[in-house]
Amino acid sequence: xxxxxxxxxxxxxxxxxxxxxxxxxxIVVLVVIWIYGQRIQTALMLREIEGSLRKxxxxxxxxxxxxxxxxxxxxKSSEDLAARVDRILEHIDIEPVTLDPTGxxxxxxxxxxxxxxxxxxxxxxxxxxxxxxxxxxxxxVLEAAMALNQFYKIVRHYYLMGKKTLSFYIILQIQMLxxxxxxxxxxxxxxxxxxTLGQPIGDGAGALVAxxxxxGKTKRIIAPSTVxxxxxxxxxxxxxxxxxxxxxxxxxxxxxxxxxxxxVNGNIALIIMVDAAQKFEGEKTGEVVEGVGAAIGGPGVDxxxxxxxxxxxxxxxxxxxxxxxxxDVISTMRKEIVDGVEDxxxxxxxxxxxxxxxxxxxxxxxxxxxxxxxx
Amino acid sequence: MGEKGKTRGAQILLAIIVLIMxxxxxxxxxxxxxxxxxxxFLIALSIGTILLSLYYLLQVIKKPSDIFLESQKVSCVIxxxxxxxxxxxxxxxxxxxxxxxxxxxxxxxxxxxxxxxRDVKEKERRSE
Numbered sequence: 001x002x003x004x005x006x007x008x009x010x011x012x013x014x015x016x017x018x019x020x021x022x023x024x025x026x027i028v029v030l031v032v033i034w035i036y037g038q039r040i041q042t043a044l045m046l047r048e049i050e051g052s053l054r055k056x057x058x059x060x061x062x063x064x065x066x067x068x069x070x071x072x073x074x075x076k077s078s079e080d081l082a083a084r085v086d087r088i089l090e091h092i093d094i095e096p097v098t099l100d101p102t103g104x105x106x107x108x109x110x111x112x113x114x115x116x117x118x119x120x121x122x123x124x125x126x127x128x129x130x131x132x133x134x135x136x137x138x139x140x141v142l143e144a145a146m147a148l149n150q151f152y153k154i155v156r157h158y159y160l161m162g163k164k165t166l167s168f169y170i171i172l173q174i175q176m177l178x179x180x181x182x183x184x185x186x187x188x189x190x191x192x193x194x195x196t197l198g199q200p201i202g203d204g205a206g207a208l209v210a211x212x213x214x215x216g217k218t219k220r221i222i223a224p225s226t227v228x229x230x231x232x233x234x235x236x237x238x239x240x241x242x243x244x245x246x247x248x249x250x251x252x253x254x255x256x257x258x259x260x261x262x263x264v265n266g267n268i269a270l271i272i273m274v275d276a277a278q279k280f281e282g283e284k285t286g287e288v289v290e291g292v293g294a295a296i297g298g299p300g301v302d303x304x305x306x307x308x309x310x311x312x313x314x315x316x317x318x319x320x321x322x323x324x325x326x327x328d329v330i331s332t333m334r335k336e337i338v339d340g341v342e343d344x345x346x347x348x349x350x351x352x353x354x355x356x357x358x359x360x361x362x363x364x365x366x367x368x369x370x371x372x373x374x375x
Numbered sequence: 376m377g378e379k380g381k382t383r384g385a386q387i388l389l390a391i392i393v394l395i396m397x398x399x400x401x402x403x404x405x406x407x408x409x410x411x412x413x414x415x416f417l418i419a420l421s422i423g424t425i426l427l428s429l430y431y432l433l434q435v436i437k438k439p440s441d442i443f444l445e446s447q448k449v450s451c452v453i454x455x456x457x458x459x460x461x462x463x464x465x466x467x468x469x470x471x472x473x474x475x476x477x478x479x480x481x482x483x484x485x486x487x488x489x490x491x492x493r494d495v496k497e498k499e500r501r502s503e
Contacts, residue, residue, distance in 0.1 A: 198469070335494065338492045373471060
């Protein structure tokens with residue numbers, strides 16, 4: 001009774017004063033938003049970046065921890081292991097100068113080779129008793145952890161710079177890219193698991209196609225970490241190329257195609273390249289599409305080599321792409337991608353039938369990381 | 376309970392107290408007064424505030440997604456190279472595609488791992 005009366009009197013007074021209080025509040029809010037609107041927005045954006053940065057730090061630390069555990073699991077547990085891993089995680093590649101673009105591909109290839117050699121050598125020194133497959137897989141784990149470290153440092157750089165300068169546009173740049181960065185980082189976290197266990201990843205779709213075609217046939221090394229097998233497909237001689245598995249490795253398909261074409265003086269009727277490609281939102285994972293051109297991602301060295309040699313001998317090149325999302329490229333292969341591989345094999349056979357005749361020589365290159373896929 | 380858990384508990388408690396206070400304060404307006412412009416405004420404000428509090432409460436309670444805790448089932452399809460025998464088992468460390476994993480119980484031919492893939496949750500498939 002008493003409580004009811006008290007609440008009633010409070011509400012009556014509140015209702016009388018409410019009108020002008022409300023007006024004053026609105027005026028104050030308008031003035032504050034007018035003067036400090038951008039500052040408030042900046043603060044909100046900084047808060048959002050801070051949250052993502054915290055998440056990225058957890059991912060980065062987890063990556064480091066997985067690398068150390070994976071190395072320890074293979075036997076070596078030296079005192080300086082953590083320090084050594086930290087040093088590798090800070091590894092930086094300096095791109096070649098492009099002011100004079102002449103020979104930039106050769107210089108870029110050299111830098112990539114040195115980097116790969118250096119990373120594998122570091123892993124060998126940490127785990128001397130590991131075999132080739134384990135070294136390749138560990139190198140992949142290290143690379144994923146390095147990428148996570150790099151993402152964390154880039155976002156932290158913009159966050160701290162934005163906080164220091166309170167520049168709306170500096171903060172806006174990273175805030176706009178943040179959803180994509182987070183998506184990619186989460187993909188790298190999933191990749192850590194796949195690389196540690198040596199499971200096939202989405203990027204290996206092309207390698208899986210080649211593996212299926214060359215199974216049971218004689219193989220030989222044609223370029224560093226790259227194998228070729230001569231397979232008879234409906235009376236045509238197909239040179240099937242893939243990276244040497246089952247360790248994590250992309251090989252040198254560009255160099256391999258160049259070697260084959262030069263070996264037969266360009267007497268090749270057709271080059272077919274199969275690779276995983278990033279799908280557009282709305283497209284189905286594992287969908288297969290066809291096109292022309294060199295289907296190779298990466299820094300462009302292999303792509304350049306294929307384009308150059310194909311143009312030199314006038315060999316047509318077809319591309320078969322298996323579509324997948326960014327989060328599937330480096331995480332364990334999905335069932336839909338395996339189904340896409342079967343579809344791609346069917347399409348290869350159809351393209352061969354439509355564009356070549358019996359007795360022709362063709363090249364089929366399965367592009368991608370062959371982790372978890374032998375030959 | 377860690378520091379994070381304590382803060383979270385305090386936030387939930389605070390949100391519940393605010394929610395109860397607002398409900399008690401505006402109880403009369405919502406259910407017992409004759410509708411007038413002022414009352415309708417107060418009712419709208421009350422409902423808005425309660426909904427906002429509920430939203431805040433849900434945000435606090437909602438567990439942040441932890442991708443490290445996500446477990447994924449990875450399967451291996453095993454096939455015989457001589458006959459049409461097919462079987463499926465879970466992935467084991469050291470497995471890879473085209474690895475020979477024994478002999479066929481039907482014809483004695485070689486069994487190989489034909490494919491390795493992860494099963495995608497329906498939620499993930501639908502979000503594409």
